[in-house]
Amino acid sequence: MLKNASVAPAFQEHAEGGIARMREDAAACRRCPLYRDATQVVFGEGPERVKVLLVGEQPGDREDQLGHPFVGPAGRFLDGCLEEAGIDRADCYLTNAVKHFKFKRLGKRRIHEKPNTGEVRQCAWWLGGEIAWLKPKLLVTLGATATFAILGKRHSVMADRGRIVDTQVGVPALITVHPSALLRGRGRPGAEQERARFVAELRKMKRFLKA
Numbered sequence: 001m002l003k004n005a006s007v008a009p010a011f012q013e014h015a016e017g018g019i020a021r022m023r024e025d026a027a028a029c030r031r032c033p034l035y036r037d038a039t040q041v042v043f044g045e046g047p048e049r050v051k052v053l054l055v056g057e058q059p060g061d062r063e064d065q066l067g068h069p070f071v072g073p074a075g076r077f078l079d080g081c082l083e084e085a086g087i088d089r090a091d092c093y094l095t096n097a098v099k100h101f102k103f104k105r106l107g108k109r110r111i112h113e114k115p116n117t118g119e120v121r122q123c124a125w126w127l128g129g130e131i132a133w134l135k136p137k138l139l140v141t142l143g144a145t146a147t148f149a150i151l152g153k154r155h156s157v158m159a160d161r162g163r164i165v166d167t168q169v170g171v172p173a174l175i176t177v178h179p180s181a182l183l184r185g186r187g188r189p190g191a192e193q194e195r196a197r198f199v200a201e202l203r204k205m206k207r208f209l210k211a
């Protein structure tokens with residue numbers, strides 16, 4: 001048992017009503033203070049009979065407004081990489097480690113703030129429920145927050161990027177970067193190679209699912 005992993009070991013109970021029920025319950029979530037400033041909860045989306053769950057960090061500004069995961073710039077970037085890897089987004093379940101947008105205000109702008117350990121741990125209740133209900137063959141952790149949410153501190157993106165490792169919830173996880181990080185790095189030296197590496201990791205996911 002990976003004691004410090006965030007995804008709760010006792011996650012079965014509340015998953016019993018399925019995704020629709022969890023989505024409804026999560027809309028009233030008060031497990032951490034992030035609900036106060038966010039517009040709405042952004043629950044995971046995708047088919048129920050799914051082989052892979054892609055886990056991001058938290059909804060961004062656009063996702064918070066629209067109520068769907070990965071529909072802003074990072075989502076579009078991810079879509080392009082999935083397409084290049086020959087993967088249909090409609091075959092994936094996309095979700096986040098934290099289901100509310102955390103931000104600070106700067107004038108009229110809302111600037112993304114990284115969720116803290118406590119927020120990730122509280123929200124693991126929902127992520128654990130999604131995994132328990134969907135029983136995918138593979139999890140893909142996009143970035144440090146998702147990696148921590150699924151694996152605790154046993155693994156990191158820096159040390160384990162591209163590896164498929166065992167998890168506490170019985171579903172292996174492929175560790176990779178967050179598309180936002182690649183998006184931020186665009187135009188810098190090495191950015192194209194980083195993107196190509198990410199696409200190669202998505203192809204690895206595809207091969208794993210086919211095997």
Ligand code: URA
Binds near residue numbers: 072
């Ligand atoms: N970044 C994430 O981690 N998740 C989203 O849904 C959008 C951007």
